[in-house]
Amino acid sequence: MREVKDITNANTVMNEIFASDTLSLEELRHRLSKPAYKSLQATIEKGAVIDPAIADTVALAMKTWALEKGATHYTHWFHPLTGLTAEKHDSFLSPTSDGSAIAQFGGRDLIQAEPDASSFPSGGIRATFEARGYTAWDPTSPAFIMRHSNGATLCIPTAFASWTGEALDLKIPLLRSTEALNKAVQKVLPHFGISANKVSSTLGAEQEYFLIDEDFYLARPDLVMTGRTLFGAKPPRGQELEDHYFGSIPDRVLSFMTDAEHQMYALGIPVKTRHNEVAPGQYEIAPIFEPSNVAADHQQLIMQILRNTARKHGLMALLHEKPFAGINGSGKHCNWSMGTDTGINLLEPGDDPHTNLSFLFFCAAVIRAVDVHQDLLRISVAGASNDHRLGANEAPPAILSIFLGSELTGVFERLMSGKGTGSKPGLLKLGTPVLPHLPMHAGDRNRTSPFAFTGNKFEFRAVGSSQSISLPITVLNTIVAESVDVLGAALEAGLKKKKSLEDALLDVLKDTYKKHSRIIFNGDGYAEAWHKEAAKRGLLNLRTALDAIERFTDKKNADLFAKYEVLNQRELEARQEIMYDIYFKSVNIEGETTEWIAQTQILPGALGYLADLSSVGMKSKAATRAAEQVGKATDALSDALEKLKTQNAAEGGESVHEKAHHMRDKVLPAMLEVRKAADTLEKIVAADHWPLPSYRDMLFIK
Numbered sequence: 001m002r003e004v005k006d007i008t009n010a011n012t013v014m015n016e017i018f019a020s021d022t023l024s025l026e027e028l029r030h031r032l033s034k035p036a037y038k039s040l041q042a043t044i045e046k047g048a049v050i051d052p053a054i055a056d057t058v059a060l061a062m063k064t065w066a067l068e069k070g071a072t073h074y075t076h077w078f079h080p081l082t083g084l085t086a087e088k089h090d091s092f093l094s095p096t097s098d099g100s101a102i103a104q105f106g107g108r109d110l111i112q113a114e115p116d117a118s119s120f121p122s123g124g125i126r127a128t129f130e131a132r133g134y135t136a137w138d139p140t141s142p143a144f145i146m147r148h149s150n151g152a153t154l155c156i157p158t159a160f161a162s163w164t165g166e167a168l169d170l171k172i173p174l175l176r177s178t179e180a181l182n183k184a185v186q187k188v189l190p191h192f193g194i195s196a197n198k199v200s201s202t203l204g205a206e207q208e209y210f211l212i213d214e215d216f217y218l219a220r221p222d223l224v225m226t227g228r229t230l231f232g233a234k235p236p237r238g239q240e241l242e243d244h245y246f247g248s249i250p251d252r253v254l255s256f257m258t259d260a261e262h263q264m265y266a267l268g269i270p271v272k273t274r275h276n277e278v279a280p281g282q283y284e285i286a287p288i289f290e291p292s293n294v295a296a297d298h299q300q301l302i303m304q305i306l307r308n309t310a311r312k313h314g315l316m317a318l319l320h321e322k323p324f325a326g327i328n329g330s331g332k333h334c335n336w337s338m339g340t341d342t343g344i345n346l347l348e349p350g351d352d353p354h355t356n357l358s359f360l361f362f363c364a365a366v367i368r369a370v371d372v373h374q375d376l377l378r379i380s381v382a383g384a385s386n387d388h389r390l391g392a393n394e395a396p397p398a399i400l401s402i403f404l405g406s407e408l409t410g411v412f413e414r415l416m417s418g419k420g421t422g423s424k425p426g427l428l429k430l431g432t433p434v435l436p437h438l439p440m441h442a443g444d445r446n447r448t449s450p451f452a453f454t455g456n457k458f459e460f461r462a463v464g465s466s467q468s469i470s471l472p473i474t475v476l477n478t479i480v481a482e483s484v485d486v487l488g489a490a491l492e493a494g495l496k497k498k499k500s501l502e503d504a505l506l507d508v509l510k511d512t513y514k515k516h517s518r519i520i521f522n523g524d525g526y527a528e529a530w531h532k533e534a535a536k537r538g539l540l541n542l543r544t545a546l547d548a549i550e551r552f553t554d555k556k557n558a559d560l561f562a563k564y565e566v567l568n569q570r571e572l573e574a575r576q577e578i579m580y581d582i583y584f585k586s587v588n589i590e591g592e593t594t595e596w597i598a599q600t601q602i603l604p605g606a607l608g609y610l611a612d613l614s615s616v617g618m619k620s621k622a623a624t625r626a627a628e629q630v631g632k633a634t635d636a637l638s639d640a641l642e643k644l645k646t647q648n649a650a651e652g653g654e655s656v657h658e659k660a661h662h663m664r665d666k667v668l669p670a671m672l673e674v675r676k677a678a679d680t681l682e683k684i685v686a687a688d689h690w691p692l693p694s695y696r697d698m699l700f701i702k
Contacts, residue, residue, distance in 0.1 A: 019268035021145040023065055031061035043139050045341065046197055050139055055107025062143055063092065063105035066154035069145045074105060076113045076135035077155040079170040080120040081578050083468045085300050086160075088113075089153055110156065111137050121581065123574025125166050133168055135160050138175070141297050144267050157297055166571050170470035173566050174293055177477035180564035184481040185338060185346070185362075188488040191501060192358035196340035201477050203295040203337075204457075206286040207302055208277055208330035208465050210318040211253055213701060216693040217316040221601075225593045226586075227320035227466070228385070231602065231675055233682040234326045235696040238280070245278045250702040253283065256313040260285075263305050269298045279327040280699040289337070289457075292477070296470045299332075303466075321464045322388035324695060329389035330465035336476055337457040338362065348456040349408075357505055360411070364512040365487050366458060367402060369479040370451055371519035373560075374400040374540045375551045376479060377451070377462070380472040382545035382579065384586040384663075386464035399534045399541045401521040402458075403449035409522060412513045415506065448525030478566050487512060545583055546664055550657075552576040580660045587663035591648045594671045598641050598678060601691040606634045606681050609689040629684055637677035644670040 025044060029037050036057045042048040066074065075087040092103040113135045120133070141157035160169035167173055178200050185199040217223050222230040249257070257274050264271050273286040285306070290298065303319055310317040322329040338346040346362045370377065377400050381390075390398045404412070450462040463472050487508050494504025518537040523530060534541060542548040551557070553576050561567040567575070613627035647670045652662025682690060 014265065017262060017265045019266070021069065021147070021266040022268035023062060023143040024268070025142070027065065028058070028061060031065065032057060040139060050111075050137075052107070052111065055111050057107075059105055059107045059110040062110065062154070062156075063103065066105075066143075066145065066152075067092065067103060069152060069154075070147075071145055071152045071154040073151075074109070074154040074156065076137075076158040078135050078158045078160040079296075079300065079468065079470060080160055081123070081168060081170065081575065082121060083170070083466075083582075085304070086120070087153075087155065113158070120160075120168060121578045122162070122168055123577035123581075125162055125164075125168065125570060125574045133160060133162050138171060138293070140175070140291075141294050142268065144301075147263075166568070166574070170468055170474075171293070171296070173474045173571070174296060174470045174477075176566045177474045177481070177564070178292060180481040180566060181338065181477045181484075184484040184488070188361070188484060188491065189340075189358075191491060191495075192361070194340065194342075194344060194358060196342050196344070198341040199338060199346075200341075201292045201336060201473065201480075202289045202339045202345075203292045203469065203473060204287055204289045204335040205295060205299050205463075205469050206273075206284055206331075206333040206335070207299070207306070207319075208282060208284045208332065209306055210279070210281050210323050210330065211256070211283060211310060211315045211702075212281060212318065212698045214311065214314050214316050216698045216701075217318075219693050220698075221597055222593055223316075223318070223323070226590045227318065228323045228388070228590075229325065229695075230590060230594045230671065231597065231678045231682070231692060232325060232695045233679040235694065235699070237696075237700075238327050239278055242278070244276050244280050244282070247276045249274070249276060249283075252313065252315070252702055256310060256315055257283070257285070259312065260305050260309040263309065264298075264302065267298070267301055269301060271302070277328070277330075279324070281702075282328065282330065289335070289339075292336075292473045296468065296473065299469050319466045321383075321385045321466060324699065325388075327699075331389065331461060332463045332465050332467065332469060334460040334463050334469055334472055334476075335454070335457045336460055336473065338480070345456050347453075347458070357501065360509055361487060361491070361505060362484070363408070363453070364412075364509050365483040366480055367404075367519060368486065368512050368516045369476075369483040370400060370402050371516040372483070373475070373479040373557075374519070375542065375548065375554070376475045376557055376560075377460070377472070378540065378542045378548045379552050380475040381462045381464055381467070382542075382548040383464060383467060384545060384583045384590075385466060386462075387545050389464065390462060397448075397450065397525050397531070397541075398462075398543050399525070399531065399539055400450055400462075400519070401525065401534070401539065402519050403452035403522055404520055405453060405522065408453060409520060412509070412517070415509050416513055449521070450525070474566065478560060478564050481564055482560060544664060545579075546660055549576060549579045549583070552579070577656065580656045584656055584660040584663055587660075587667055588648075591644065591663070591667040591671055594674055595641065595644050595648055597692075598637065598644075598674050602678050602681065603634070603637060603641065605689045605691045606630060606637065606685055609685045610634060612686075612689075626684070630681070633677060633681045633684065637674065637681060640670070640673040640677045644674050646670075 025041065028040065032040065036054040039051045039054050040058060043050045073089040073091050075089045077085060077087050080086050092105055094102055094104040114133065135158035138157045138159055143154060143156045146153050146155050159172045159175070161172060162168050181201055182199045186196065189196060220229065222228065261271055270288045270290065271285055272288045273284070275284055276282070277284050285302065287298065306317040306319070319330065321331070340346070346358060349356055349359050378398060450460070452459045452461065460472060460476065463469060490508045490511065491504055494507050495501065518539065521530065531541065553573055558569055558572055561572055562569065610627060610630045613623045613630060616623045647666045650662065650666065652659040652666070682694070
C-alpha cells in the first residue's frame with residue numbers, strides 16, 4: 001500500500017480556514033458599492049429579481065477575488081439531470097491586439113453562458129440536433145474556488161435551462177419549490193404572531209460511504225464499472241459483532257477524513273460529525289443545517305471531495321447504496337425543517353410543545369403531506385441502486401410512514417379524545433447522582449422509519465447515498481406547501497366563524513389527524529407484521545423503482561406540480577423518461593459486466609483449479625471429492641451464465657419503459673443466479689486461482 005504524508009497543518013486556525021474559498025456576502029460587501037451591494041442583498045435575502053445593471057460590478061469584484069485566490073479559469077457549475085454536476089472551464093485570459101493578454105470577466109460572462117444542451121439527459125425536451133441551452137447565475141448560492149494540484153477554478157453556481165425555457169437541471173425546480181413553500185407558509189404565519197420576510201426549508205444531509213484500498217478497487221471490474229460488487233461470497237465475519245459502529249477510526253482513514261474536511265471547511269461546508277458506521281469499512285460525515293439550495297450544492301461537493309481525496313490516500317470512496325451484499329448499505333439521511341429569516345425553526349417544539357400552536361400546525365401539515373403523497377416521496381428516492389438497499393438491514397422499508405414518537409403521538413391522540421394535551425416531557429433519570437438529569441426529547445429515534453420526527457426536524461432516511469438530494473427536497477417542499485395551504489384554508493374558515501385561534505386550530509388538528517393518522521407508525525419498520533399492517537391501512541408498498549416511477553405523471557402529481565409552478569407537464573414527463581432510461585442503462589451495464597467477469601475471469605479460474613485437481617485425482621480421494629464439488633459448481637455457473645447471455649441479448653421491447661422492465665424482471669434474476677453459482681465457487685476454489693479480491697480483503701484490510 002502506498003504511504004501518504006500528513007498534509008494537515010496543526011497550527012492552522014479553523015476559523016481562518018472556514019469559507020476562505022467561498023465568496024460570501026460579507027466579502028462582497030467590502031468589494032461592492034453600497035447601492036450594488038444592497039441590490040444583490042435584496043436578491044439573495046428577499047428573492048428580488050436580479051438587477052442586470054449591477055452585473056458588471058459584481059463580475060469585477062468576483063474576478064478580482066478569484067485572481068487573488070489563484071484562479072486561472074472560471075466555470076458555470078450546474079446540476080444536469082444526470083444527478084451529478086457539470087462544468088465547462090474558460091480562461092480569464094484574453095489576448096489583446098498588441099500581442100499581450102489581460103484577465104477579462106464581465107457581467108455577461110457572469111449572468112449567462114451557453115453550454116451544449118444536446119448531450120445532457122433531457123427526456124425529449126431537446127433533440128440531439130437542438131444544442132442550445134443556457135446556464136443562468138444563481139446569486140443565492142455563493143461562488144467558490146475549487147483547487148487542484150496545479151491551480152484553481154472559480155465555480156459559479158448556475159441553473160440550466162433549454163432554449164425554450166424548460167428546466168434541464170435539478171436546481172430550478174428546487175428553487176421553485178422553495179418559493180412555493182415560502183408563499184404558503186407566509187400566509188399563515190400572522191395567525192401565530194410570527195413575522196418574517198422569507199421562509200425556506202433547511203437541510204442537513206448525512207452522507208454514508210465505504211472506503212476500500214484503491215488496489216482492491218482496481219482489481220474489481222464490477223466496482224469500476226457499476227459501483228457495486230456483482231460477486232462476493234459472504235466472509236466468516238461481517239458486522240455481526242457490531243464492533244465497527246462508533247469504533248476507533250483507523251489512522252489512515254482519519255488522515256483522509258481530516259484532509260477532506262479541511263477542503264470542505266474552505267468551501268464553507270459546515271461539516272460537523274464523522275464516525276464509523278455499522279458495516280466494516282463504512283463511515284459517515286454530516287453537516288449542520290443550511291438553506292436547502294445551498295445544502296444541495298454543498299452535498300454535491302461533499303461527494304466530489306470524498307471521491308477525489310480518497311485517491312490521494314490510496315483509497316476509494318464508494319458511494320453506491322449497496323456496494324457489498326449481506327451488510328448494511330449506505331443512505332443519505334436528509335434532516336429537513338422550515339425556518340424564517342428571523343431565525344425561527346417552525347418545527348421546534350420549544351419548552352412546551354403541547355401549547356406551541358404553530359409547531360402543532362406545521363407538524364400536522366407534514367403528516368398530511370406524507371400521507372397524501374406517499375408515492376411522490378417514494379419516487380424521489382427511486383433508482384436501480386437504491387432498490388438493493390430499501391428494506392434491507394439498516395435501511396427503511398419502501399413503505400412510507402412517519403415516526404412521531406410516543407410523546408408527540410400522545411399529544412395528537414389526546415387532542416382527538418378531548419382529554420387535553422397532558423403534561424410536559426420530563427427528565428431522563430440516568431440512575432446515578434454522578435450523571436445529570438437530561439431533558440427528554442419530544443420523541444425517541446427510530447432507525448427503521450423512512451420519515452422520522454427527531455426533535456426539531458423530520459429525517460427522511462430513504463434517500464440513497466449516491467443520489468442528489470435536490471429531487472427529494474423539491475418534493476418535500478412542494479407537498480408541504482400544498483398541505484400548509486389546505487390546513488391554512490381550514491383554519492381561516494374556522495376563524496371566520498368567530499372561533500378563537502385555539503378552537504379553530506383544534507378542529508384543524510383533529511380533522512387532519514383523523515384523516516391521516518394511518519401514516520404514523522412508531523414500531524419496527526423491518527418487521528413482517530408491519531408490512532401486513534401497512535397493507536390493512538391502505539399504505540403504498542412500491543417495492544421497486546419501476547413500481548414508483550410509473551406513477552410520477554399521475555394526474556394528482558401533475559396537477560400538484562403545475563399548481564405550484566414547480567414542474568410543468570413537459571418537464572415532469574421528461575424526468576420520468578430519464579428515470580426509466582437511467583434505470584435501464586444502469587442494470588444493462590450490470591448485466592453485461594456480470595457476464596463479462598463470469599465468462600473471462602471466474603469461469604477460467606474455476607476450470608483451471610478443476611484441471612489441477614483432476615491431474616492428481618487418481619492419487620487422492622480428497623482431490624477427487626474436491627474435483628466433483630468444483631465440477632458441479634462450475635457446471636451450475638456455466639448454465640446460469642448461458643441464461644444470462646440470453647437475457648442480455650434480448651431487446652426487451654421497443655420503448656425504454658419496456659427495456660427497463662425487462663432489466664428488472666429478466667436480467668436481474670439471471671444475474672443473481674450467476675452470482676449464487678460464482679459465490680459458491682469462491683468458497684471452494686483455491687485462493688491463487690480466484691481472480692477477484694474477496695470481501696474479507698476489501699472490508700477488513702485498511
